[in-house]
Amino acid sequence: MSFTIKTQVFEGPLDLLLSLVEKRKLFINDIALSKVADDYVEHVKQLGHFPIEDSANFILIASTLLLIKSKSLLPALTLTEDEQQGIQDLETRLKIYQRMKDMSVHVKRMYGESVIYTPTQARPATVVFSPHPSMTSASLLHAIRDIIRNLPKKEVIPKAVIRKVLNLEEVIVSLTERVTAGLRMSFREFTKAHKEEKVNVIVSFLAMLELVKQGVIQVNQEGSFGDIHMETGEVGVPRYT
């Protein structure tokens, strides 16, 4: 686990992801992404307080990464077309982002280095009072009203909703409770309660993987289209592999 990266400020989830990939000197592909999935989740946990709408972006990418990782761990896992697309998209975005990051070095170096200056003022011309017929009190009021209407407002996403959908910890807690109580249940059953959004499925999945990682539960899948069954392992005695 790296602690050097922790102090860095990331512009967004792709910035973080790219720095993790580059740190390991990997090319952008699914293997690289599965390798950095754990690092990414770890960093997202440490980043802590970012604006709620950004955290949604971070967590969505975390879920895609864990999907990639779980596919590499459980090759039998079948991905839906959407999920497959999501993985490909992430790769593409990251590749584009990487090229843009490279190019930003040029922009930074060149910006302000040898400026082409444009004239500081208009060529001297005699000022002739020349209002345009469109300039009336009424049209000016209309114009300023338009401006006021278009003043930027924060794009507010209701905090309560996002919290409910994307709070990892809550999903983990709920999953842990149900697993310890019921000992054996299917992943599909668990996600039934949250099926409104694909995000929920992914987050549940992510939470499950988190539990797997912590050794709280074990996963087995019967056949490639079968349900994933979870059962308690040695609860309270984490195993690290």
Next chain:
Amino acid sequence: MNPITASTSVQATLSAQIEAILFWKAEPISIKKLASLCATSEEKIREAIAELKASLITNNRGITVIEANDEVTLGTATALSGLIEQLTKDELMRDLGKAGLETLSIIIYQGPITRAEVDYIRGVNSQFIIRNLLVRGLIERRENPKDQRSFLYAPTLELIAHLGITKVDEMPEYTTVRNEITNFKTATQDETGAIDKSNEAQNN
């Protein structure tokens, strides 16, 4: 400034240096001032000006050097004066459109106001629109008592009279509008300091 740029700028001919300065300043400059800006003698400046003048004529360029009373400036070539005169007329008649009305309304309702603030309220850069409004005598610019490097813009008396009022506060909904914009400015300024950031290249 890196050494490469510095050395190339030394290599640029004196007449190119003079041309760039005159072009950029857009107003008459004395020979003496040019000599000091280019760190050379007035004699050399005169030679370089003659050179520039000749080169502009030989190459049939659209601009020319105008000299009077030991001052020089650039102007458009006399052969093109008809075109430019037409352009000037068209320019004054042209409808400045939505951008013009917007900018003018901000200066009327919020003036005296800096260009940075106009930019910030509009969400786009207003440099050229403001120049246009100045040339048309619709707005005027004054010193900013709070900041020597920037100017304040306000409607001209002619504009106020043209709008059929005697003072800006007779504009419809003047107080309401002013308050609404002030609220926006104070709310966002605290949060982001965005006005400061937009201050660069403020030279108008």
Next chain:
Amino acid sequence: MNPITASTSVQATLSAQIEAILFWKAEPISIKKLASLCATSEEKIREAIAELKASLITNNRGITVIEANDEVTLGTATALSGLIEQLTKDELMRDLGKAGLETLSIIIYQGPITRAEVDYIRGVNSQFIIRNLLVRGLIERRENPKDQRSFLYAPTLELIAHLGITKVDEMPEYTTVRNEITNFKTATQDETGAIDKSNEAQNN
């Protein structure tokens, strides 16, 4: 094809006309507007601009033509930027900030581009940084011919001038990078679906 001598002599006058107009206007002017002012075709204007540009370079002149988004303006030659920099009182804010640099690079290398696409590449909401760049006059927004509800963002002449280039394709690796990105995108089937998803909350 007309006799070569005849056509070059017509173009020489045209490039002088353009130079005079650009000089006098001292602000960005569209190719279309130039064509109407000079009563000729946009095609001929483009040729004449190329000629003017070449002639300014060949004759080591102090000024240059910069182009972006079908607009042109005159500026001081890059070789003289050090000299003018010493004369200007305005402190250029060179630091764009990390988000600004990132967003600007995307708009330079991939523009004209929608905000949804910028968001998609950056993985975060770019509303405020885009507004900030608009206010600073570094990018401009225009109608999106493909979608009336969204806008396209592109570098301004001001940005091109700040980078010390005369056209956006003078940026290092410009064509290579643009092609590469097109290839990345076509490699991913149906990636538009993904862009649509990030389209929500697009109101800037």
